[in-house]
Amino acid sequence: MHEIELSGCPLQPGTPLKVSTKAWGNWGIEWQNDTEFQELVNKSEEAYDQEWTSTSGKGLRDIARAAEMAGLGDANKRLNDAVGTEVGKIGLNAKENLCVVDLGAGSGDTTMAVLRSAPQLKENGRFCLVDPAKSSLQEARSRLAKSGLIGEKNLEVISGKDLDALQSLPAGSVDLVVANAALHHHAFLNPVFQGIARILRPGGWLVIGDWHCTMWLKPIGVLKLLDGVEWPGKAKQLAALRDRFRTSDSGILSSSPELAIADQQIGKFWLSYAQVKDPSNPPFLMLEGHRPAGEYVSELAECGIRVRRGPIRLLPGSELLSVLVAQKE
Numbered sequence: 001m002h003e004i005e006l007s008g009c010p011l012q013p014g015t016p017l018k019v020s021t022k023a024w025g026n027w028g029i030e031w032q033n034d035t036e037f038q039e040l041v042n043k044s045e046e047a048y049d050q051e052w053t054s055t056s057g058k059g060l061r062d063i064a065r066a067a068e069m070a071g072l073g074d075a076n077k078r079l080n081d082a083v084g085t086e087v088g089k090i091g092l093n094a095k096e097n098l099c100v101v102d103l104g105a106g107s108g109d110t111t112m113a114v115l116r117s118a119p120q121l122k123e124n125g126r127f128c129l130v131d132p133a134k135s136s137l138q139e140a141r142s143r144l145a146k147s148g149l150i151g152e153k154n155l156e157v158i159s160g161k162d163l164d165a166l167q168s169l170p171a172g173s174v175d176l177v178v179a180n181a182a183l184h185h186h187a188f189l190n191p192v193f194q195g196i197a198r199i200l201r202p203g204g205w206l207v208i209g210d211w212h213c214t215m216w217l218k219p220i221g222v223l224k225l226l227d228g229v230e231w232p233g234k235a236k237q238l239a240a241l242r243d244r245f246r247t248s249d250s251g252i253l254s255s256s257p258e259l260a261i262a263d264q265q266i267g268k269f270w271l272s273y274a275q276v277k278d279p280s281n282p283p284f285l286m287l288e289g290h291r292p293a294g295e296y297v298s299e300l301a302e303c304g305i306r307v308r309r310g311p312i313r314l315l316p317g318s319e320l321l322s323v324l325v326a327q328k329e
């Protein structure tokens with residue numbers, strides 16, 4: 001019911017249920033009570049699950065080419081390197097059984113970046129990598145084993161969603177949580193941040209690298225973006241979308257120059273994607289949980305986790321790729 005499908009268009013929005021719950025009103029998503037809200041959140045999580053089980057390596061190459069073309073380079077490497085650097089600066093003690101959890105670990109790049117910057121964790125750190133994509137975790141395990149950065153006995157993988165892993169890990173057992181380019185896969189952040197707060201020991205650290213912009217918070221931005229793409233039937237389909245969302249841009253979250261640049265950059269990325277996308281690959285969907293880094297800061301504070309550094313912006317004048325360093329009180 002919420003899905004936006006554009007027949008023949010190389011850019012597909014997907015469902016606005018995937019954007020931040022704080023922007024649902026802009027997309028005309030309504031609920032009457034907590035139960036209805038939770039049902040919508042569950043649908044949003046299902047939409048994300050579906051996306052991650054249908055991601056293909058070939059499709060990821062389209063994404064990488066689009067990022068290069070949009071001048072973002074290897075955005076994920078930038079984020080991982082910065083997450084590693086910030087962990088290095090924390091100066092964690094190499095005490096025995098120091099426990100690190102990597103949420104949305106993928107094929108291990110974040111953990112590797114952390115181990116490179118904080119080599120003291122090699123001997124006494126225990127790493128727990130969490131991801132719903134089994135094949136990525138297998139790759140992470142074998143890459144980490146080959147890298148010599150960590151021994152097999154210090155590595156555990158949990159094949160599943162962060163929300164489930166956060167419930168199963170013992171309370172107060174974790175010294176550091178890292179999450180790179182992973183947390184924006186949630187429309188509703190509170191349960192994730194509550195879960196992180198639960199597993200962190202008091203004084204434990206959280207380092208988040210992520211994409212931030214306001215593009216997906218407002219239909220008007222997405223409509224403008226689609227205007228820059230050509231496809232048969234565009235005029236009729238865009239007119240229908242304008243009609244569907246014509247009253248829904250009130251209360252747009254306030255922006256900043258850094259977020260305005262971030263919006264331009266994410267827009268350029270998707271216009272590049274429309275050009276390079278191999279038509280035989282299923283399309284990646286645009287609407288995601290990217291939001292201003294300030295939303296992470298305030299949501300974390302509500303869960304007893306204070307941001308100590310950041311947003312550390314990796315692109316000049318832009319919030320698009322940013323890192324936050326936070327600590328459980």
Ligand SMILES: C[S@@+](CC[C@H](N)C(=O)[O-])C[C@H]1O[C@@H](n2cnc3c(N)ncnc32)[C@H](O)[C@@H]1O
Binds near residue numbers: 131136161181
């Ligand atoms: C862009 S990749 C980042 C991987 C890795 N952190 C890195 O930077 O190389 C995002 C990862 O988040 C994972 N992911 C998506 N939803 C998740 C969830 N609910 N819980 C845990 N991981 C999730 C995906 O499977 C994917 O591996």
